[in-house]
Amino acid sequence: MSHPITTDDSREIVRVDAIVKDFRPGLGLRAKRVLHEVSFAVREGEIYGFVGPNGAGKTTTLKILMGLIRPTSGNATILDCDVTETGFREHIGFLPENPYFYSFLTAEEILRFYARLSGVGGRDRDRRVQALIELVGLGDARRERLSTYSKGMLQRVGIAQALIHDPKVVFLDEPMSGLDPIGRKDIRDIILRLKSEGKTVFMNTHILNDVEMICDRVAIIVKGRIRHEGPIREFMNEEAMRSDIVLAHLAPEVAEQLGAKFSARVQTVGEQVEVQVMDGQVRDLLKSALEAGAEVLSLSPNRISLERIFLEAVEQGEQADGSSAAERGAPAC
Amino acid sequence: MVWLAAAVLAVLATDALHTRLPPSGGASRQMGFVPDPDLAKVLSLGFGAVLADFYWLQAIQAAGGDVRITPELGDHLGRLIDLVTTLNPRVDHPYRFAAIWMTASEQNVRTANRLLARGIEYHPDEWRNYFYLGFNHFFYLLENDRAAEWLDRASRLPGAPRYLPRLAARLKSESAEIEVAAVFLQEMLNTSQDDVAKEGYRAALDEIEVEQSARLLDGARARFQDRNGRDLRTVEELVAGESAVLRTLPAAEPLALPSALRRGSTWVLDPVSDRIVSTYYGKRYRLHVGESDRQRAEGWAEERRIRERVQGMEGSRGETRHEPSNHDR
Amino acid sequence: MLNSGSRIWPIATNTVREAVRHRLLYTLLFFAVTMIGFSVLIASLSYVEGERIIQDVGLASIRLFSVGIAIFVGIGLIHGEVERRTIYTILAKPVTRSEFLLGKFLGLLLTVWLQLCLMAIAFVAVSVLVGAGLDLGYVAAMLLVGVELMVIVAVATLFSSFTTPMLAAFFTLGIYALGHLSRDLYSLGQASDVPAVKQAATLLYRALPDLESFNLSTQAVHGVAISGAEVGWASLYGVAYSIALLILASFIFHRRDLE
Numbered sequence: 001m002s003h004p005i006t007t008d009d010s011r012e013i014v015r016v017d018a019i020v021k022d023f024r025p026g027l028g029l030r031a032k033r034v035l036h037e038v039s040f041a042v043r044e045g046e047i048y049g050f051v052g053p054n055g056a057g058k059t060t061t062l063k064i065l066m067g068l069i070r071p072t073s074g075n076a077t078i079l080d081c082d083v084t085e086t087g088f089r090e091h092i093g094f095l096p097e098n099p100y101f102y103s104f105l106t107a108e109e110i111l112r113f114y115a116r117l118s119g120v121g122g123r124d125r126d127r128r129v130q131a132l133i134e135l136v137g138l139g140d141a142r143r144e145r146l147s148t149y150s151k152g153m154l155q156r157v158g159i160a161q162a163l164i165h166d167p168k169v170v171f172l173d174e175p176m177s178g179l180d181p182i183g184r185k186d187i188r189d190i191i192l193r194l195k196s197e198g199k200t201v202f203m204n205t206h207i208l209n210d211v212e213m214i215c216d217r218v219a220i221i222v223k224g225r226i227r228h229e230g231p232i233r234e235f236m237n238e239e240a241m242r243s244d245i246v247l248a249h250l251a252p253e254v255a256e257q258l259g260a261k262f263s264a265r266v267q268t269v270g271e272q273v274e275v276q277v278m279d280g281q282v283r284d285l286l287k288s289a290l291e292a293g294a295e296v297l298s299l300s301p302n303r304i305s306l307e308r309i310f311l312e313a314v315e316q317g318e319q320a321d322g323s324s325a326a327e328r329g330a331p332a333c
Numbered sequence: 334m335v336w337l338a339a340a341v342l343a344v345l346a347t348d349a350l351h352t353r354l355p356p357s358g359g360a361s362r363q364m365g366f367v368p369d370p371d372l373a374k375v376l377s378l379g380f381g382a383v384l385a386d387f388y389w390l391q392a393i394q395a396a397g398g399d400v401r402i403t404p405e406l407g408d409h410l411g412r413l414i415d416l417v418t419t420l421n422p423r424v425d426h427p428y429r430f431a432a433i434w435m436t437a438s439e440q441n442v443r444t445a446n447r448l449l450a451r452g453i454e455y456h457p458d459e460w461r462n463y464f465y466l467g468f469n470h471f472f473y474l475l476e477n478d479r480a481a482e483w484l485d486r487a488s489r490l491p492g493a494p495r496y497l498p499r500l501a502a503r504l505k506s507e508s509a510e511i512e513v514a515a516v517f518l519q520e521m522l523n524t525s526q527d528d529v530a531k532e533g534y535r536a537a538l539d540e541i542e543v544e545q546s547a548r549l550l551d552g553a554r555a556r557f558q559d560r561n562g563r564d565l566r567t568v569e570e571l572v573a574g575e576s577a578v579l580r581t582l583p584a585a586e587p588l589a590l591p592s593a594l595r596r597g598s599t600w601v602l603d604p605v606s607d608r609i610v611s612t613y614y615g616k617r618y619r620l621h622v623g624e625s626d627r628q629r630a631e632g633w634a635e636e637r638r639i640r641e642r643v644q645g646m647e648g649s650r651g652e653t654r655h656e657p658s659n660h661d662r
Numbered sequence: 663m664l665n666s667g668s669r670i671w672p673i674a675t676n677t678v679r680e681a682v683r684h685r686l687l688y689t690l691l692f693f694a695v696t697m698i699g700f701s702v703l704i705a706s707l708s709y710v711e712g713e714r715i716i717q718d719v720g721l722a723s724i725r726l727f728s729v730g731i732a733i734f735v736g737i738g739l740i741h742g743e744v745e746r747r748t749i750y751t752i753l754a755k756p757v758t759r760s761e762f763l764l765g766k767f768l769g770l771l772l773t774v775w776l777q778l779c780l781m782a783i784a785f786v787a788v789s790v791l792v793g794a795g796l797d798l799g800y801v802a803a804m805l806l807v808g809v810e811l812m813v814i815v816a817v818a819t820l821f822s823s824f825t826t827p828m829l830a831a832f833f834t835l836g837i838y839a840l841g842h843l844s845r846d847l848y849s850l851g852q853a854s855d856v857p858a859v860k861q862a863a864t865l866l867y868r869a870l871p872d873l874e875s876f877n878l879s880t881q882a883v884h885g886v887a888i889s890g891a892e893v894g895w896a897s898l899y900g901v902a903y904s905i906a907l908l909i910l911a912s913f914i915f916h917r918r919d920l921e
Contacts, residue, residue: 066754069919086758094754100746102676104683116672117755161751169755378842379877383722386715390707421718423884426710526710 003030013169013200014042014065019074021060021224034060035224037074042217047191047201049215049232051208053314057224058204059097062173065202066094078169090119093162097204098172099154103147107138107157111164118165121285132160137186151178159190167257170194172203176210188214208307220310226310243282243301245275250294258288272297364405365391366410370419377420385421388413392427396434397529407441410434414448425459426526428452432465435522435531442473461524463487465495468517477504495521511548511618538588543611544612544618546583550600550609553578568600568609585611669757670765675770677739678776684735694727695784702792713794714883715758720788722878724808724873725779729838732811734775736818737830739766744920753920760912767819767908778804784792802893809900810876814838816907817871823915840866841873871903 021035035057052058065076067083081088101110111129120128135154141149142150146157154196162170175183175191191201191214205211211218212232217288219229238258247255248271255273262285264277273294273296277285279301286296367388392413395406402410406628414431418424428449435445448470452462467483470476481504488497500516515538522534553571556578558564565571571579585598598613608617681687701719704714722791740763752762782804817837821830840847844867849880851863875896881888 063750063920066750068750068753069921070917080824086756089754089756092754094751096747096750098747099751100748101751102680102748104679105676113672113676114751114755117669117752117757119756158751163752165755251819375846378839379874380722380726382718382880382883386704386718387706389715390704393708421880423880423886424711424714502722528709 010043010045012041013044014076014202016040016061016065016076017070017074019061019064019076019153021057021064021069022072031226033289035064035071036223038199038221038226038228039074040219042202042228044200045195045198046216047195047203047214049211049218050204050221051206051211051218051310052142052221054129054207056221057164058206059173060224062171062202062204062220063193065171087168090165091168093156093165093167093170095158095162095170095172098151098178099158099161101115101146101154101157101161106144106145106159107133107149110157111160115164120165128164128166132163135163135190136160152180152183155179155183155187159187163194167199169200169202173202174204174206176205183286184210208310220313222313225317226303227313227316231243242276242278243299245277245282245289245299246297247273247275247289247294248297250292254292254294256286258292261285263287364395364409367409367416370416373416374419381420385417385424388420389417389424389427392417392430396430402434402437404438404441407435407437408444411444411448415444416450418451422451422455424454425452428456428462429465429524430527432469433525433527436469437475439474442469445469458490460487460490460493460497461608463490464493464520464524467501468521471504471513472517480504511544515545535589539589540614540618542587543585543614546585547600547609547611547617549583550579551571554609565602568602586613666758666761666764668769669755669761673752673757673762673765673767677766678772681735681770681773682776686873687731687773687777688733690727690731690734691780694723696701697723698781698784698788700842702788703727705792713789713792713858716784716792717789717794717883718879720785721803721883724778724785725877725879726825728774728778728781728807728811729814731777732770733818733831733838736770736815737822737827737834738768739819740822741825741830743864749788749920755756759915760878761914762817763823763915764908766892770819771812771815774815777809778811779809797882797885799878799885799888802883802888803878805839805893806876806878806896806900810873811822812877813841813871813873813907814902816904816911820907820911820914823911824918837871842873842877844870844872845874846914868876872899876900 016039018036018037018039019035020033022031022033024031025237038057038061050061050287052060060069063201064071065078065083067086067089070084076083079088079091105113106131111132112125115125115128133139136159138153138156138160141153146154149157155175159172159175162172170251172191173192175187179187188210191203194201195214203215217229217231220227250258252268252272255268255275258264258275262277262281264275264281264285267274275289280287282299290296355429373384374381379410392410395411395413396402414427428451431445431448435441446466449462449466449469449477450557451590452459453466456462464487466478467487469480470483481501484497484501484504485644487493488501496516500513503513518538518541522531522538525531525534537611550568551569554565557571557576560578561576568582571577572582582600585600586595596613598611601612602608603610603616606617664719698720701723703718704719705715708715743752743766749762753759773787786796788794788841814834818834821833825833848863851860851867854860854863864900878888878893880886
């Protein structure tokens with residue numbers, strides 16, 4: 001996590017303003033609201049994580065941004081253009097979830113096709129196609145039909161077509177899904193590389209690990225509502241810096257003392273004592289514990305902070321859903 | 334292997350069952366359902382021509398072979414050709430096909446005439462349709478005036494035979510029926526494309542040929558009476574001895590008759606009718622194709638007179654439906 | 663700003679490449695060519711006008727099977743792209759929905775025109791073989807079959823742009839049937855004494871594609887003179903009607919959520 005974090009006064013590349021989306025399941029059936037006044041903004045040069053459980057409205061939001069569906073109300077802009085327009089799409093790339101392409105074409109052919117659609121012309125086109133095939137690691141299969149491709153290879157084709165015209169903003173829907181660990185690392189590297197080239201990346205995901213590793217800012221969406229939005233640090237302060245220590249042979253009163261001294265959370269489980277403490281205090285606490293004759297059974301950094309927030313958000317969502325009257329009121333927690 | 338055996342078995346079993354089914358019999362095959370022409374035209378969705386071909390082939394099947402053309406079959410053919418010519422009025426031959434085959438009842442002939450009139454509407458320059466219409470009026474309906482009208486019109490069209498005006502004139506004189514019939518039949522023979530129909534015309538022409546010889550003998554008989562003051566005892570007296578009025582007797586059989594069918598027929602005096610007849614036919618030709626046709630035609634005429642009288646009394650509508658629309662110009 | 667053609671054309675050519683992989687296309691093409699050949703046998707059942715029957719059957723096969731191809735390949739045209747989500751990545755490029763629609767339409771049209779040419783070759787071959795007459799009338803008839811196909815493809819595109827292949831097939835077949843009936847409906851309506859019925863019939867006649875105006879096959883077979891003006895006006899009518907349909911399809915497709 002050494003990449004620079006964007007400053008708050010960067011230009012807003014994507015703006016979503018109070019988007020509401022109702023779906024009408026069929027004639028005469030009641031409309032179902034899947035997005036409730038969703039608002040957020042993505043700033044230039046950042047990697048923005050749009051996080052939520054399945055069915056939260058991530059893909060719907062992305063489809064609105066891509067102009068595939070229309071919001072019931074509210075509006076969204078990309079590069080200061082309304083998303084229903086077409087011209088600005090020269091500057092954006094899009095990888096849908098589980099992308100599917102004309103399976104009768106080869107990787108080269110499909111990339112050439114997208115290049116032509118994006119207005120990449122002439123010699124430039126072939127150069128871009130070859131460069132991207134190399135970038136996503138499909139060199140060996142470039143002349144094979146996409147119908148023979150695995151899911152992971154299609155994902156790579158998807159990335160390549162999203163970048164074929166060297167867009168300024170890239171939208172990725174679950175870019176890591178269906179990939180093996182190596183594939184995930186490759187995609188992560190590509191995303192970080194885009195960032196280093198000054199591009200803005202918006203990504204939908206439900207894999208929190210990825211978010212923690214590469215995102216600058218995060219929005220958590222649950223049941224069509226944004227529950228949290230902010231820099232990843234906000235999710236990672238304090239608790240992110242904690243570690244879990246499991247000790248043995250420690251008298252309960254000594255444990256209490258340690259807890260008070262280092263403002264640690266202490267829990268006695270049978271013969272063992274579990275302590276959760278700020279990273280900065282780990283060394284001193286361990287020293288004190290060892291001096292008190294304790295044995296260290298395990299020490300592990302606590303990195304589940306985002307997941308905790310996420311789970312809390314989901315829980316809130318569930319409760320809010322249960323009592324629709326108090327929807328906009330303070331979450332019961 | 335098992336699959337192959339199973340497949341063969343299945344085919345054999347199906348075939349065996351199929352052969353046990355009663356074959357779709359002649360009558361039902363010939364007299365299949367014929368849809369309403371106007372409805373079929375609407376529902377053909379631009380595929381009228383090919384549907385017309387389909388029903389045309391059905392008409393050929395129905396009339397072909399050794400089937401006897403009954404009035405019922407004639408009605409069926411009429412429905413088929415009506416359908417064919419509604420679906421694709423530009424067809425040519427089916428109009429005359431109807432005229433050739435639909436001769437078993439007055440109703441049949443009237444329907445055929447109506448179809449010919451449609452043919453004339455779509456092929457105003459095709460003289461044969463007028464000619465066939467004239468033939469029907471003369472031959473089957475005994476309406477010589479109308480027949481003459483149609484021949485007149487046919488004669489003014491390109492490609493029409495030169496003798497047509499003469500034929501029309503003779504029709505109006507109401508004489509020389511035999512000669513007129515011969516000319517008609519010869520033309521039907523020349524223009525027909527159907528072998529079975531041609532056979533019928535040929536036979537009728539043969540009979541007329543013998544009839545013409547018989548009429549020659551009638552003349553000779555009269556001269557014999559004048560000269561000898563008595564009637565013939567045998568036909569041979571016409572050429573025998575001093576009282577002979579002829580050098581030789583004409584053939585008593587058609588000239589074109591194949592030798593295998595020749596029976597060495599002679600001329601005799603029929604004791605019942607007291608007329609000279611060929612033993613080949615055993616009777617005199619009264620008109621056209623054969624006696625039965627003449628009787629039938631007279632029968633229709635009589636029937637029509639009765640019907641008209643009845644309708645006249647009832648004051649109901651006249652029987653104009655079957656007339657060609659442009660008939661009475 | 664790029665011109666639309668550079669985006670429409672790749673979509674059209676890809677559609678052709680996709681359509682020529684359609685198994686149904688080959689099945690129908692096979693049947694059509696078989697029928698054209700088979701027409702010789704059918705015609706042998708008749709002792710007169712055999713050549714006319716051969717050409718009737720041949721032209722009817724061409725019209726029937728090419729419309730079959732147009733409808734059954736066309737109905738899934740847009741729906742398949744949405745269903746398989748191939749459209750997502752395309753519309754994320756600077757491609758408007760109208761351009762996409764037009765590209766798909768042109769692609770399918772090229773495909774059906776291509777197979778029309780193949781069938782026409784088979785028809786000419788059989789005609790030459792049996793010594794049946796061929797003249798400019800047949801060229802005119804084929805040309806208008808091509809125009810009719812354009813209208814049918816536009817109808818299929820329209821329905822495919824907002825409904826499932828099943829319904830699109832149903833509607834397109836319906837329009838095809840009504841299009842051939844429209845003149846009859848009109849005259850039926852005019853025979854009515856009720857003014858409302860008359861007006862409705864007139865409206866229907868003018869709104870439905872007058873597909874019979876593209877049907878010159880009987881005239882061609884019977885050697886009836888076909889005027890260049892007749893062919894020209896019918897073609898113009900077909901082009902105008904198709905454009906109107908595509909504008910309507912575009913209008914609907916632009917407002918549609920691509921779920």
